[in-house]
Amino acid sequence: MNLDDLTDLAEKYREAEAGVDREVRVCLAASCQSSGAVPVFDALVAELGDTKPSCKVKGVGCMGLCSAGPLVAVADREADLQGSVLYRDVTADDAEDIVASIDGPPVERLRCPTNQPFFARQQKIVLENAGIIDPDSFKGYVAVGGYSALIRALSEMTPADVLREVTDSGLRGRGGGGYPTGLKWSTVAKMPATQKYVICNADEGDPGAFMDRAILESDPHRVLEGMAIAAYAIGANKAYVYVRAEYPLAVERLQTAIRKAKRSGLLGNKIGDTQFSLEVEIRLGAGAFVCGEETALMASIEGLRGQPRPRPPYPAEAGLWGYPTLINNVETFANIAPIVREGGDWFASIGTERSKGTKVFALAGTITNTGLIEVPMGTSLRDIIEVIGGGIPGGKAFKAVQTGGPSGGCIPAQHLDIAVDYDSLKTLGTMMGSGGMIVMDETSSMVDVARYFMEFCMTESCGKCIPCRTGTQQMHSILDRLAKSQATRAELTLLEELCEVVQATSLCGLGQTAPNPVLSTMRYFRDEYEAKLGEV
Amino acid sequence: MSLQQAKPPLPSDDKRWKLVNATMRRNGYAGHALIETLHSVQDAFGFLDEGSLRFVASSLDLPLSKVYGVATFYHLFALKPKGRHACVVCTGTACYIKGAGGLVERLQERYDINPGETTEDDRLSLLTARCVGACGLAPAIVIDGDVLGKLDSESLIAKLEELT
Numbered sequence: 161m162n163l164d165d166l167t168d169l170a171e172k173y174r175e176a177e178a179g180v181d182r183e184v185r186v187c188l189a190a191s192c193q194s195s196g197a198v199p200v201f202d203a204l205v206a207e208l209g210d211t212k213p214s215c216k217v218k219g220v221g222c223m224g225l226c227s228a229g230p231l232v233a234v235a236d237r238e239a240d241l242q243g244s245v246l247y248r249d250v251t252a253d254d255a256e257d258i259v260a261s262i263d264g265p266p267v268e269r270l271r272c273p274t275n276q277p278f279f280a281r282q283q284k285i286v287l288e289n290a291g292i293i294d295p296d297s298f299k300g301y302v303a304v305g306g307y308s309a310l311i312r313a314l315s316e317m318t319p320a321d322v323l324r325e326v327t328d329s330g331l332r333g334r335g336g337g338g339y340p341t342g343l344k345w346s347t348v349a350k351m352p353a354t355q356k357y358v359i360c361n362a363d364e365g366d367p368g369a370f371m372d373r374a375i376l377e378s379d380p381h382r383v384l385e386g387m388a389i390a391a392y393a394i395g396a397n398k399a400y401v402y403v404r405a406e407y408p409l410a411v412e413r414l415q416t417a418i419r420k421a422k423r424s425g426l427l428g429n430k431i432g433d434t435q436f437s438l439e440v441e442i443r444l445g446a447g448a449f450v451c452g453e454e455t456a457l458m459a460s461i462e463g464l465r466g467q468p469r470p471r472p473p474y475p476a477e478a479g480l481w482g483y484p485t486l487i488n489n490v491e492t493f494a495n496i497a498p499i500v501r502e503g504g505d506w507f508a509s510i511g512t513e514r515s516k517g518t519k520v521f522a523l524a525g526t527i528t529n530t531g532l533i534e535v536p537m538g539t540s541l542r543d544i545i546e547v548i549g550g551g552i553p554g555g556k557a558f559k560a561v562q563t564g565g566p567s568g569g570c571i572p573a574q575h576l577d578i579a580v581d582y583d584s585l586k587t588l589g590t591m592m593g594s595g596g597m598i599v600m601d602e603t604s605s606m607v608d609v610a611r612y613f614m615e616f617c618m619t620e621s622c623g624k625c626i627p628c629r630t631g632t633q634q635m636h637s638i639l640d641r642l643a644k645s646q647a648t649r650a651e652l653t654l655l656e657e658l659c660e661v662v663q664a665t666s667l668c669g670l671g672q673t674a675p676n677p678v679l680s681t682m683r684y685f686r687d688e689y690e691a692k693l694g695e696v
Numbered sequence: 697m698s699l700q701q702a703k704p705p706l707p708s709d710d711k712r713w714k715l716v717n718a719t720m721r722r723n724g725y726a727g728h729a730l731i732e733t734l735h736s737v738q739d740a741f742g743f744l745d746e747g748s749l750r751f752v753a754s755s756l757d758l759p760l761s762k763v764y765g766v767a768t769f770y771h772l773f774a775l776k777p778k779g780r781h782a783c784v785v786c787t788g789t790a791c792y793i794k795g796a797g798g799l800v801e802r803l804q805e806r807y808d809i810n811p812g813e814t815t816e817d818d819r820l821s822l823l824t825a826r827c828v829g830a831c832g833l834a835p836a837i838v839i840d841g842d843v844l845g846k847l848d849s850e851s852l853i854a855k856l857e858e859l860t
Binding site: 190191193194195226227229364365366367368369370373405406407443444445446447448449460461462463464465466522524525526530531562565596598600604609612613616620622 | 726727728729730731732734735762765766769770771772773787788789790791792793794825826827828829830831832833834836842843844845
């Protein structure tokens with residue numbers, strides 16, 4: 161198959177749907193499903209029936225504004241989310257009114273304006289298809305130009321060309337570390353080996369982060385396409401997606417996508433009639449935060465306990481079963497197809513000097529608009545929280561935003577104007593992480609939050625190295641005593657020392673970053689710690 | 697030279713073992729398929745008992761200690777049977793900020809069980825999870841596989857009481 165064949169195929173799929181000019185899109189991602197989107201979908205299908213052949217009801221992926229779910233969009237076939245009439249908090253009883261409104265005026269009582277900043281201020285690259293295409297439909301993905309980047313890479317580019325585009329794009333790992341993707345790929349590509357592996361890290365363990373889940377549930381083919389391009393560039397023929405078992409819907413959609421792509425010859429043997437082959441297999445996680453760490457993740461794929469090992473050797477040299485392995489996060493792979501399609505320079509023109517492209521953030525906590533957003537790197541925190549997120553509900557004051565999960569830290573109000581990118585957040589003692597943002601209002605106690613994260617790290621520590629295993633336990637017990645106003649000043653000093661020791665001596669990222677929530681809250685909310693000291 | 701080992705007999709004539717066997721066969725009885733196999737046992741039987749761990753160990757030709765080590769390392773594997781209903785409280789950060797801790801406490805009080813335990817009449821298991829990825833619905837609760845959101849403790853208990 162060459163590029164023209166694929167274009168023809170896309171054209172054919174579009175023609176098959178030519179009679180349909182209006183779509184009723186129902187968000188069937190996990191969050192909207194939990195708020196009752198399935199009955200809404202069924203009711204709309206039943207209500208529409210065969211009455212309007214030019215209109216169809218379609219299940220789609222995440223539209224972003226989870227707090228207003230279930231969401232339903234009525235749109236022209238080619239329109240994006242902003243160009244559609246969006247309805248919020250829809251119930252099955254509303255189906256009649258929505259169907260009646262397809263050719264008439266919209267149902268005002270359900271409307272959710274799409275010109276509000278939440279939608280208008282976003283720039284979508286990773287999520288460009290989310291909420292528009294049916295994630296279970298292979299045809300739907302091809303019809304919007306899917307797999308053309310893969311075919312283009314295979315038929316018109318050498319692996320070195322692909323590496324150059326990715327390097328030029330300036331893309332950095334979206335899993336949190338921010339390591340330059342092009343550099344990582346080139347390192348693996350250079351390794352002499354008969355066998356290499358590609359792994360997609362979909363073990364999204366950061367509490368408060370759900371970007372990977374939404375991407376997999378909304379556009380699974382996009383991730384597979386990125387993985388296939390990566391495998392071609394580095395010379396691998398076997399790939400694994402390591403997904404959390406806690407995400408059953410994402411697993412199901414990914415399985416469907418792999419099966420369909422394989423049947424159409426875009427995965428498996430001799431992809432697109434070239435010499436390139438790739439087998440993709442899903443591996444289920446079993447509930448261990450540490451398995452997000454790359455060496456622990458590989459141990460888990462090998463059927464072992466998910467315990468990390470010292471690096472070097474890095475996975476790029478000796479990874480899965482000792483072979484060179486490329487590990488990237490879901491969002492990183494989802495960025496690849498547009499980079500190959502539009503070119504590395506295009507991607508590099510978005511974002512900041514050292515952080516290119518866009519980033520998907522999950523907004524949660526005490527914020528008006530909870531959900532998923534994608535903005536260019538360098539957007540200020542204030543824009544994200546006050547403008548896009550709609551600020552704090554209930555007239556309360558903003559206190560802090562927690563970024564980077566248990567490895568990150570809390571940012572107070574005085575730093576809200578910072579432009580969000582990998583490096584700026586590090587200067588504040590936190591990190592971008594995979595993109596979870598949890599907003600806290602004035603009622604939150606920072607000591608309590610620090611205790612919460614330490615409890616998390618303590619229970620999730622794999623137990624292999626002592627600083628992490630016992631250090632986090634000691635820190636948790638001090639924080640617990642602090643929260644109950646029983647700790648002494650000496651213990652507070654000990655806590656600070658422990659932070660340094662655990663940070664400097666732990667084996668993997670879990671232990672090395674476990675003190676971050678404590679250090680950052682101590683840095684900005686020292687008075688709260690002081691106020692919690694016991695009488696003695 | 698490796699000899700083809702005789703596969704151990706199935707622990708019982710329960711048909712569900714065929715599902716487990718199918719998983720192992722699909723992966724060529726390789727040791728690295730251990731986690732997949734344990735998932736399949738737990739999907740079929742609800743938990744991992746000693747008999748099933750022994751069976752998996754000998755089928756995959758792994759030491760029992762290793763199988764036990766893996767089964768206890770991962771939070772998702774249960775070595776004790778669950779009750780007829782399972783209530784999982786998400787304790788991710790967003791849910792915690794929105795009061796998941798209070799929900800757990802209230803359930804502990806009401807049913808006299810700790811997270812990970814099952815009521816004496818076998819009716820309800822209380823579990824906690826680290827972020828189910830439904831932060832928009834915080835605090836999120838998963839009752840028998842269905843995710844519910846934005847519940848307070850009283851409406852949650854009312855829902856649990858309705859279960860038979």
